[in-house]
């Protein structure tokens with residue numbers, strides 16, 4: 001919904017928290033600063049349940065912590081409305097890992113949030129909240145004596161008992177098994193619907209769509225690098241919500257579409273990544289390599305279209321470095337084969353339907369196929385490139401393997417590490433050096449995920465092998 005309409009429809013509601021032009025910077029392990037959140041403007045309304053979703057690393061938790069006052073923004077402001085009644089606590093926070101004090105009983109853990117009340121007042125409130133979250137009989141137990149679900153109930157009780165104006169929750173159910181998480185979510189829906197509820201508003205960070213769809217009045221989607229508000233979706237459905245209803249499905253589709261766009265933008269938007277491709281050396285002739293190194297590379301053989309690879313890699317120097325997408329290459333192969341059977345171009349949603357999988361499952365394979373140059377994604381269409389078509393129609397396993405190796409080696413981050421491994425000869429390349437190279441080339445990415453994906457892809461293509469005992473990378477025999 002356009003921003004103006006949203007403001008109009010909510011304009012009669014009281015604002016309890018305003019965020020204006022909020023920016024937050026962090027320092028990377030490489031020492032460079034980067035902006036994680038930029039120009040965030042948002043209002044939270046009285047009585048509203050807001051969900052924040054976005055790709056991993058988009059800055060959801062950082063924004064939540066800035067709003068809750070646990071972190072200070074580097075620029076911009078977070079302001080709370082005057083509480084009413086005056087002595088109302090402004091906020092409370094529910095953490096993903098429960099964050100209970102192990103040496104305190106459940107009663108003592110909950111009492112921590114009400115330091116200003118007398119023991120008698122604390123007792124009354126604790127009894128009420130313990131009853132409400134279904135922990136009666138466990139008042140004097142210690143956290144270690146409770147299951148994960150029960151510990152999170154204590155954590156919820158501790159946040160709710162002080163009747164804060166706003167409750168912030170950071171992935172509160174993600175450490176629980178699916179069944180417990182679902183039942184606790186249903187419990188929260190029930191608690192939220194209580195007519196005498198004191199907590200005015202709630203902000204939830206989640207990466208699970210159904211959590212946002214079940215709980216929120218409004219979902220804000222954050223884009224990444226830097227995190228900005230990408231889209232706002234309102235949900236005017238009564239609770240509990242019926243996942244099979246047409247209205248629910250429509251909103252779910254809006255959310256999936258927005259998320260799909262976000263994923264595709266992340267892969268196709270070159271402006272997101274810094275140009276830091278290293279000086280890439282021209283690939284050497286096989287004879288030179290054999291003379292210099294005892295190790296022979298599986299990729300540099302006389303069948304390789306050496307000059308083409310050289311040209312392609314040189315070409316990438318002018319482009320921005322893209323991250324590797326953490327997915328299995330068998331899925332990418334399956335996707336490309338599937339697309340080659342399409343007579344006309346297909347869009348992402350038809351593709352998911354065809355494959356009987358959700359957007360969440362298919363997107364990483366789409367993003368990886370695009371990174372490898374097998375497809376392009378104009379808008380939400382998924383179209384095979386010439387390379388992709390050739391790959392799909394190649395039935396000889398060896399030739400297909402060679403094409404996959406070629407596509408992977410064309411990626412600057414893989415190529416530069418491959419060169420380092422090759423030059424390290426029989427000694428092998430220390431994992432730390434490869435990770436340093438990743439941090440330098442992809443400072444915005446989680447370097448561990450990038451390293452693991454690089455190993456997975458290179459093993460698949462028989463480009464590099466990893467000895468986990470020695471923590472070294474080698475060119476396979």
Ligand SMILES: Nc1ncnc2c1ncn2[C@@H]1O[C@H](COP(=O)(O)OP(=O)(O)OP(=O)(O)O)[C@@H](O)[C@H]1O
Pocket residue numbers: 026027028036054055056057058059060061062063207444
């Ligand atoms: N204290 C910190 N110092 C440096 N970088 C940080 C710090 N905290 C978070 N980051 C980085 O900032 C980015 C945003 O982190 P944040 O945890 O806010 O994202 P998120 O959207 O909540 O991610 P996820 O869904 O994976 O939990 C990530 O790249 C993260 O590595």
